[in-house]
Amino acid sequence: MSKNNNIKNIKELLKSSVSIKDFKEILKLKPDTIIGIDRISGEMLIEKGINNIEDLAKQTVENPIEIKRILPQVLLKWIKIAKLIDKLVNQQLKKEKKLLLIGLDNGGKTSILAIIQERFSITKDLLPTRGVKREKLDFFGFPIISWDLGGQVVYREKMYFNRPEIFFSEADLILYVVDSQDTDRFAESANYFRQVLKSLEEIDEHPPIVIVIHKSDEDTRKTHQWQKNVDTIKNKFDAVFSIFKSFTGKYCDTSIFQKETIMQMFSIALKSVSDTSEIIEHILEDFTEKIEGKGTSIISREGLIFGSYTQSKTDDKLIHNTALILQTLSNFHCSIGLKRENTMTLDFPMNGFTIQGEKLFEYSDLQIPVYLWLLSEKPEKLYEKIDYFKEQISPLINLFL
Ligand SMILES: Nc1nc2c(ncn2[C@@H]2O[C@H](COP(=O)(O)OP(=O)(O)OP(=O)(O)O)[C@@H](O)[C@H]2O)c(=O)[nH]1
Ligand SMILES: [Mg+2]
Incomplete structure (x- = not known):
């Protein structure tokens, strides 16, 4: 309930023409989106390097910047409003956990998200994810923002590692998905995982990680080959964890044909980020x-x-x-x-x-x-x-x- 109040309160502090698509973007809105700040004053603020609401909120009340044509008490009021918006947005964001789904193309990341949202029918005709797909989802009402990082090589090499702070920062949880039937690509997947951990380490982020041994379908699971595959995956990924000791991971095996395996994996994953x-x-x-x-x-x-x-x-x-x-x-x-x-x-x-x-x-x-x-x-x-x-x-x- 308080979650909706936050949104409502923020809307009241912004001009009615402002539409909010993504919560994270509110703080990047120009100063004149705040109610009471006219366009000209907004431009003056920008001239002084206050480009957005977040910059305005960073000003101290005791010692704010001086702008000739804006009365100090008016500026002070705006700073206070910006601080309030900043606080509300951060409260809101804290509630929504950021979940990153990472793994090679065709691993099943988008399918897992579809199952969690009970969209069974779309799992049949999914196209490879282009770039990153962000979505709000709900696990029994538990608010989550998922970032589904399309695994095709072009995105892996050209996007994520060039700007790790955009894609990998502030994640509450990472699901790293490995296709347990695709024996030829275990090494490639472990290598991608190693690069992901390296990037995370560089930006000093250490979210909990679940290695999802996916496509562990009921019939495959019974085979000797599958067991062998799981051992190989664990060996390869344990080796990566042993290089990056500041990360911890758990393994879970899942299949979209058994919804309960996905729900259990998700519950185990959430357990590491939230009060049970x-x-x-x-x-x-x-x-x-x-x-x-x-x-x-x-x-x-x-x-x-x-x-x-x-x-x-x-x-x-x-x-x-x-x-x-x-x-x-x-x-x-x-x-x-x-x-x-x-x-x-x-x-x-x-x-x-x-x-x-x-x-x-x-x-x-x-x-x-x-x-x-x-x-x-x-x-x-x-x-x-x-x-x-x-x-x-x-x-x-x-x-x-
Ligand atoms: N056998 C089996 N197939 C699966 C399972 N999960 C997903 N698939 C299939 O795997 C294929 C790829 O699934 P996606 O969810 O699109 O894979 P992705 O990881 O999102 O791929 P990118 O978006 O390219 O990174 C689809 O044809 C799915 O139907 C599973 O548990 N078992
Ligand atoms: Mg996908």
Whole structure:
């Protein structure tokens, strides 16, 4: 919610004619895009080397530059507005994680992004990516800006390494995609990877890296050849990591024909850049909206809350207190030899809602049951989607526990 407020607040500080296509570009807008700065004053600022909002925001309030035909108190006001825009943009950017997809051409980078966005049909007729394709995407509501770096040799050699600060800087995460079936190109891919790390080191950026061993399709995965390929890939990439010790990487194998492998890889990747409870909350928010509920929470038998999503504090308390009491009751029932129920329900007919707990899975070696608790006016909707939740989402949540 605060994310949209940021955008709204920034828009209010800019002239209505300014359209914002990319957040990062706001700070590069000319000073006179700020509301109240006329064109002539804007030009005077530019003459003094203040070319954009970012430059204006860098001025200190205590000791701003002097411009003859602009009153100091007016200039001060503009500097303060620029500082505010700068702050809001940076807050916003911080929330959106920059994800870089790198790897040779035909590796499957664009296909992976399409799967994450559930665009299955387009994966069949994808063309090679020309240059860099930037896109906003959403992983259960988790905001990400993906930079899909087309892997054809012309871009690799002529673009990225010439301007690494543009392409490689400020990445929160890198997915480096290797085609596990393309044996002839493992060395070429490892070599590209080495160049990428070298460039990153030169600009002093060290984002976490996931090496995606892609096209690990179900049938191929069973073959001896595939296992051999994976070993070769790991050997070659480990050798690169051993040269650049300041980087760490993980390996994941994926296939577009098994969406869950992509989701798991993505979850593992996100785990390295974000607070895991934040990710669980996004997943629950997405699910709660799908089933038109008012709130959900994931709680273990002993009352450990793994994550929750509610629209109001009262609903939050209502779910948690009810869940704790029902779970305590269920623990008592078990202690006297009854079987633990998979579903626990408490109806509030006069208030028109139900609180319901559904056992999701058992956690750790101690097999501690974990329940999904729902507060809803339409609890029957849960049954329409609970299989989806169990299949698609609980493995992801499991990863974060
Ligand atoms: N067998 C198999 N094929 C895949 C998989 N993922 C992608 N492909 C295919 O690989 C080809 C290349 O996929 P893209 O996603 O365009 O590859 P890219 O890495 O974006 O390539 P560039 O844009 O040139 O860098 C397409 O024909 C895809 O259908 C996979 O998991 N298994
Ligand atoms: Mg592509």
